[in-house]
């Protein structure tokens with residue numbers, strides 16, 4: 001009952017390929033190339049390229065996966081038209097695309113293939129790519145909604161702000177505020193969904209009279225913070241009206257921060273949508289106040305900034321730098337990757353036409369999150385990029401699932417695109 005594509009996907013799911021531990025799947029991929037037809041190249045970051053004579057399109061997918069739950073032990077099950085894994089992430093992101101590419105390689109289809117390594121831990125493979133992209137067109141297969149052709153995505157940069165402070169031990173009334181019932185979300189695609197961030201919520205609890213003791217909140221740079229705990233002067237009555245906050249009195253005395261700049265800085269740092277692109281009805285520039293630690297004479301704030309424009313990243317960096325500067329903190333930025341800026345693109349137009357013919361409708365869109373296209377575009381400035389994929393829900397979680405009918409049509413689409421271009 002399984003298609004050859006699903007069988008191949010099941011086969012590669014049995015091979016360990018969590019981000020940071022992809023060697024076994026890399027060997028499997030390399031062993032699948034008919035070397036009489038493709039030239040196979042592997043670079044020192046573990047990216048793999050298959051080069052066919054006279055190809056005009058490169059298919060591109062990442063072959064690492066986010067391992068959650070019992071993964072890399074993946075037990076695939078079928079549930080009313082969807083594939084999912086029992087108690088683990090599935091790895092359909094981006095394993096379905098990898099399986100499709102290997103299937104096409106077995107058939108010696110005239111197309112180049114680029115399998116990138118460790119996308120999920122900071123787009124590592126794409127950043128460090130040493131393999132050439134030699135075709136005029138690149139089809140990224142890492143988006144997750146059938147019927148949408150992506151033609152642009154956000155770039156990003158991580159920021160760390162540090163400020164040292166003195167403390168003194170004082171008597172008074174103190175409480176510990178901790179969050180409850182927050183749901184979190186992706187720092188890019190969910191940033192405009194009015195999801196309460198634990199860190200931003202804690203910042204809003206601080207007022208001019210507050211004496212700050214400590215704060216810890218947030219989980220990952222690319223996630224909207226779920227948990228936070230703030231110890232601050234005051235009484236629980238003052239905070240009772242917040243449904244997401246649990247308040248408990250704590251003992252006195254406490255070591256309080258003797259520098260009001262810490263609280264001011266915390267309150268001034270941005271979180272959420274900074275600018276909105278009304279033309280494309282998408283977030284333009286955003287900030288996620290991801291992780292906050294205020295303890296032991298040092299405050300540290302970690303933010304992830306995203307923008308659909310390279311200049312937007314510069315503006316956001318400038319804004320945060322001036323806030324840090326205003327309150328006497330130091331700032332460092334790292335891991336910057338450029339956006340894939342949407343522009344007229346004959347390849348994407350062709351892809352859209354094929355999707356419309358095949359599915360009856362098509363939508364072109366940009367995404368406020370990172371695809372590898374932006375970085376790969378830097379390696380191949382003259383190539384045209386587009387991105388499609390089957391419908392995948394809840395990637396990076398134990399609830400990840402892929403819709404089988406969209407997988408079938410995804411294969412048809414990719415084959416049609418290769419033969420039309």
Ligand SMILES: [Zn+2]
Nearest residue numbers: 062093094142
């Ligand atoms: Zn992915």
